Amino acid sequence: MLNVKDVEKVYDSGDRALKGLSMEVSGNEIVSIIGPSGAGKSTLIRCINRLTEPTSGEIWLDDTEMTGLSSKELRKTRRDMGMIHQEFNLVERLTVMENVLSGRLGYMSTWDAFRRNFDSEDIATAREVLRRVGLEGVENNRADELSGGQRQRVGIARAVIQRPKILLVDEPTSALDPETSVEVMDLLTEIAREDDIPVLINIHEVDLATEYADRVVGLSDGELVFEGAADELDERAKDVIYRGGETREERDAAKAAANRSASAGE
Numbered sequence: 536m537l538n539v540k541d542v543e544k545v546y547d548s549g550d551r552a553l554k555g556l557s558m559e560v561s562g563n564e565i566v567s568i569i570g571p572s573g574a575g576k577s578t579l580i581r582c583i584n585r586l587t588e589p590t591s592g593e594i595w596l597d598d599t600e601m602t603g604l605s606s607k608e609l610r611k612t613r614r615d616m617g618m619i620h621q622e623f624n625l626v627e628r629l630t631v632m633e634n635v636l637s638g639r640l641g642y643m644s645t646w647d648a649f650r651r652n653f654d655s656e657d658i659a660t661a662r663e664v665l666r667r668v669g670l671e672g673v674e675n676n677r678a679d680e681l682s683g684g685q686r687q688r689v690g691i692a693r694a695v696i697q698r699p700k701i702l703l704v705d706e707p708t709s710a711l712d713p714e715t716s717v718e719v720m721d722l723l724t725e726i727a728r729e730d731d732i733p734v735l736i737n738i739h740e741v742d743l744a745t746e747y748a749d750r751v752v753g754l755s756d757g758e759l760v761f762e763g764a765a766d767e768l769d770e771r772a773k774d775v776i777y778r779g780g781e782t783r784e785e786r787d788a789a790k791a792a793a794n795r796s797a798s799a800g801e
């Protein structure tokens with residue numbers, strides 16, 4: 536289980552991106568994080584595996600406190616968190632197979648990792664994972680020869696071969712066209728269900744967020760302002776998330792009150 540407790544992130548610039556945020560992800564649930572630009576969605580995902588250092592608070596993955604780990608321990612624990620990135624983060628000059636195998640580096644000794652001495656079991660697993668994501672036949676192509684959708688499939692394969700305890704996904708579709716986005720989301724959620732792992736996904740498109748998620752978390756200005764099942768995300772909840780915490784009713788009431796006092800003063 537992932538447990539985020541009271542996490543704050545203040546960047547050197549002074550931006551308070553997360554303001555004491557707490558949430559959990561457990562079982563094999565798919566949780567979407569939505570919110571306006573700058574709400575802190577990417578910061579949250581990146582704080583969880585400490586690609587960004589949280590300023591305070593605790594992050595637990597099962598019995599391990601991520602926030603208390605030395606860099607050596609962190610390298611080991613990061614393999615439990617498969618990360619899928621917006622811009623794929625592939626090594627463009629390496630082949631598809633080499634990119635996928637890099638998901639195993641965290642399990643190897645520093646020397647073997649440096650020499651990229653993958654064992655035959657890892658190579659067999661990589662072939663199997665590539666088959667699962669529909670990339671058989673392009674194993675030996677360079678990453679930069681692939682389409683966006685294929686590149687994101689490599690990203691998914693690289694995360695899955697880690698055998699992670701959770702998938703952290705940061706805007707997986709924002710570099711893709713709508714049709715490919717649906718294919719990638721289908722694949723990602725299907726694989727997570729098959730492997731019985733939870734997914735925390737930062738996603739811009741509200742339609743995709745609700746279609747694929749069991750639960751939706753809404754962030755606004757660094758704070759969690761909504762948490763509920765996908766079908767609870769009604770217009771009122773969207774107002775709270777996207778219009779700074781003010782519900783439509785509150786806004787309408789304020790407008791009506793302002794109109795009343797304006798006409799009383801006439």
Ligand SMILES: Nc1ncnc2c1ncn2[C@@H]1O[C@H](COP(=O)(O)OP(=O)(O)OP(=O)(O)O)[C@@H](O)[C@H]1O
Nearest residue numbers: 546547548550552571572573574575576577578579
């Ligand atoms: N590296 C950084 N240095 C300084 N401030 C940052 C940095 N990264 C993000 N921020 C600031 O932190 C806040 C949250 O940014 P973040 O990227 O987490 O939001 P987001 O919800 O993911 O936005 P978007 O949907 O546009 O990607 C913003 O005010 C942003 O300007």
